[in-house]
Amino acid sequence: MLAIRFDRFGGPEVLTPVDVPAPVPGPGETVITVEAAGVNLADTFQTDGSYLDASQLPHIPGGEVVGRTEDGRRVLAKVTHGYAEQVLCTESALIPIPDDITAPQALALLTQGLTAWHLLRSAARLQPGESVVVHSAAGGVGSLAVQLAKEFGAGLVLAQASNPDKERLALDLGADGTARYPLPQRADIILDAAGGTLFQQALESLADFGRLVTYGNASRIPHPPLDPARLSRLNASVVGFWLRPTLARPEALSGPLKQLLDLTRQGRLRPVTGTEYALADARQAHIDLRERRTTGKIVLRPPEGRGSRSMPRGSNLVAHTAGDA
Template sequence: MLAIQFDHFGGPEALRPVRLPPPVPGPGEVLLTVEAAGVNFADTHQVDGSYLGEDSLPYVPGSEVVGRTPDGRRVLARVSHGYAEQVVAKESALLDVPEDLGAAEALALMMQGLTAWHLLRTSARLRAGERVVVHSAAGGVGSLAVQLAGEFGAGSVLAQVSSPAKERLVLDLGADAVVTYPLQEKADVILDAVGGELFDQALGSLASLGRLVTYGNASRTGFTPVDPARLGRLNASVVGFWLRPTLALPGAVDGPLRELFGLVTAGRLRPVTGGEYPLADAGRAHEDLLARRTVGKVVLRP
């Protein structure tokens, strides 16, 4: 079968197509024929060696797929080594996907949807009426977080983006305004996956008892030291979030996913889909993601 693998840490050029034997399901597992594999920003960190977890090389990335079981069920699944034509998944982790729901839309609800849900509910503990700022608001996580913040009762939702086209998108998704720093009014909750200078600007823009939730370092500029004395003066907090260990918590997956799918079915949540790339072009997908040329969910098609 065709798969995408890297055998050394580097940029997108480290990804290369290879032929591997099909995986063999173990007890409680099922073999899936992949319809589409999701591309996540975390994948780019795995490839360049900056991911929080360590994986042995050579490695096939990919943590989510929409695929078919041997008996024809169309399912969404969390997996390992998803950049491939076939993959194994735990039978207990399969979620049926309606035939009329696009694969990219379904995949958007897995890693990005769960991230956005937990950023707001679990980490930020958003309260009704609070002012929320979402960085990279046209991206996979950001575009869902903008909408979910409104669903969860935010008083206003402000978006930070990098281009006029992305401004139009986030306003269509329900953002109240597009903002740059310094903010005219302090924010109660700020969601940041960029780091670097933007993180520092955000920290200084928190209202009293505000929460800055950091969940990535897209800027690749290194993590900004946080002075506890500064936090004391701001009367605010910085909260770190990583999805992988969060998913191991009781109730962290099924309940939120059901809520997300319910919102989509009711027409109250619109997953934004970005580019679709052939599986063999995974490196180009990573290049476009890193260059901020994409919006919403990016997928690979075997």
């Protein structure tokens, strides 16, 4: 079957289409034939070695898929090797989804949706009437955070984005205005995944008892040391957030995800979708994501039909033995 693998750390250029054996389920496992695989910024950090060490090479990235089990169930699942035509998942981790939720919508809700939900509820602890600034507001997390902030009762939601088209998208999703520093009014909550200059500007723009929630470093600029005395002078706080340990808490996944799915089916939450690539073009998807050319959820589509045995014509595939997987 077709999969995307990297054998060394680096940029998008290390992602290579390969022909690997179809997975064989063990006890308690299920094979999912992939309808679509989600692409996340964390995948780019896996690829460059930020999240993995050399002992884990070669590696097939990808943490989420929508697909069908061998008995026909349509499911959403967190996985470990999602950039493939078929993946393994434990039966207990499968999340049934209805046919009226598209694969990109469902994938947007699993990682980005849960991140946005917990940023506002668990990390920032948003209270009704508070003001919220969302950085990267046209991205997968940001576009959902803008909408959820309004849904959860924020009094003012401002969107920061890298260009006017992305600002317009955020406004269309319900943002009350755009955010440019210095802010005209200090904010109660600022959600930042960019780091770098934006983080520093945001820190100086917090209201009394404001919370700056940092959950990524898309700028790839190292943060300078943060002086606790500076936080005391600002009368504010910086909160770090990472989804993976959050989901280990009881009820951190099922309850919030059910709410996200319900809001989507009711039309009150609109996951931004449409950025799709063929599975074999994962390299280009990573390039576009890193260069901030994308909006909303990015997905990879395997070749149509049962792909566990068929390979697309013209693909530059590198065969390897089962032991290389």
